[in-house]
Amino acid sequence: MKKLQAITGMKDLLPGDSPVWQYLENTIRSVLQSYGYREIRFPILEQTELFKRGIGEATDIVEKEMYTFEDRNGDMLTLRPEGTASCVRACEQHQMLFDRGILTQKLWYTGPMFRHEKPQKGRLRQFHQFGVEAFGFKGPDVDAELLQMTASLWKKLGILDVVSLQLNSLGNAAARKAHRQALIAYFEQHVDQLDDDSKRRLHTNPLRIFDSKVDSTRSLFDKAPMLNEYLDDESKEHFDALLKLLDELGVNYTIDPLLVRGLDYYSNTVFEWVTDKLGSQGTICGGGRYDSLVEQLGGKPTSAIGFGMGVERLILMLTELNLVPEQVQQQLDVYILAVGDVKADAMKLGQELRDSVEGLRVQVHGGAGNFRAQMKKADRSGASIALVLGEDEVSRGVVAVKYLREEREQQTLTKQELFSVFN
Template identity: 55%
Template structure:
């Protein structure tokens, strides 16, 4: 490269986005809501690696799922030849960690996670190649009460975020029964679809003998009448599966939560059984699922652990934030409590000590930055203070500092400027926190 040739700027990978201020404050707000919700329900945080053995997802999700066939970022470790993948979802990783660390030795665990996932999809609004999920997983619990608890937890989150159930989001519910029941339904479904082979699109023909249940979830308008008339899994459920499903419904009915039974709701992973559910919206176009989950009682054994039941859900943060924005339920802007106006650098040691003492008391203080030749003029600093949204300006003038005080000037709603002692910050810091 010649000395005078400007280097080309490196850009982010397509579909993997930077989250910048002030938008990142919306993410903080949502994640704070999630963590508070999980504390109320007794769910504890788990953090697993973003890179896992590829075999984990092949065994866990199923070889013929779209995720494994077309969407995973997989590679061979150049150091030892291991086959690895960026996680496309995190239920399998949570189960792997549960098995590896014998987490169920003393009973069931309620866990949640927040983090990035990766799928090589066509980027579109709300769906990216690096996306972020919140997930809740209850492992070691067999009862329908935990299924219902997880669904009601979602309702509580929607309410915390300012979303209206039934208007902004609605619940769809189904039961996939047990493997033997699904097998009987599968055979009937294949037989039915074979009789209408000419009406199947290319994707349905590919799935006909590998994953026919997914054909029921087709978005192809030309196939809607065909799948509506297909054999319904609900008709193949046995007494115990129906008992479990009806018990979940009874809890939701008792809680006053409306839902629609959707016999075509199958979810995208092979590991689900019994209860499956989705929270959907019509405010984000055709990609309407905001949150989905269900019971996966065979996955722990499938991945090498001692058989144990489990149920959980996951939601996409990007899509949820879009929905929150669409309905206007935005968080309040993040602003400092106070803005420090600094007339000169000479007294910075004393000024900084005061600001740090205020911050230690929980007061957020934004200090005006100075250049190499000192701070800008007072008029400019007060403009910056007002633009910051702070409720107060802390004016460290020479005359105030000589008296051992700082001038606290209200910037919102009027009020008189007062002088506060620099030596006893804790005595007055709470006045800056008052709304």
């Protein structure tokens, strides 16, 4: 019989890897919450129409990458390829954005996303993201806060020196329309130099031509019309004010006129945090403003901005740069040996320790085994301390304490003395 395996591009997370994930997830949560962002959760499955209207039918995600199927009711459903559209849908459905006026919301979410791409280092078909969305904030101050917040996270993780912030402004709808027409006219004059993907995008999503990695196409970029030449005055003022705030906050950046992002809903500010430590998959966080998306999905005009960061790519960075704190890998604090007919006593001791010391991780030896065999398991467990409980210790009301990671003498302690070791 053929062995069943995980689907290509969808990986298992094994117990040995989960502590690093937990460390990263807890660090991100603490930073987001410190800025006043609250968690929201929504389904993995959504109506396909949500992503067609939100992301854009001419994007690669909708055209080629979504996992879409017809369910038994005849509805077209899609595994979410990103989180922003779902977040907007949830906020609109539960009237979180308007109640006799515009409401402000600062939200975050995390979970798996799905895209049918070619799996490679840092790019999977099921991948995990943290997303942040802020609604109802029109000025550039919230743009600056998001970038300050991400810089704060990178500093906390120890990667601020190996990432850089790239910025651009896409302007308003009128500016993008005028630029789009100029782009099409320019690239039509050089269509023989465009790669196949760029030819396909020429009349549907010409901005995405700037994402091409093909040399013949990239050689056209220097003389191509740039979006900043078409920006309206309001967009220029917004962008200039953002840059001034970032300068005052000490957040370093580079302006990249070719930065366009891959989703149709972006406008004005767009940004990416990039690194050269992950090869071709160098973007670890990206986002921008999407001031028209709420209205596009049936709501009232609402200012909005957000970003998504890739968990797998951040995990790769932390592990390859050896930035995971040593204590994160330790998954157990105490291992209790039960030598002789004392299993119930050992289990009671384990529970008393868990009840008396918040967060203490205690494992009681399971199954049979003499003292030597149990000590081997205790040492392999990674625990700091082994507690030895035999019939003699139970009769005397004491516990033998062996320090597994320190050069310290074995001790024999009463239960009361033992509890004081951990408090």
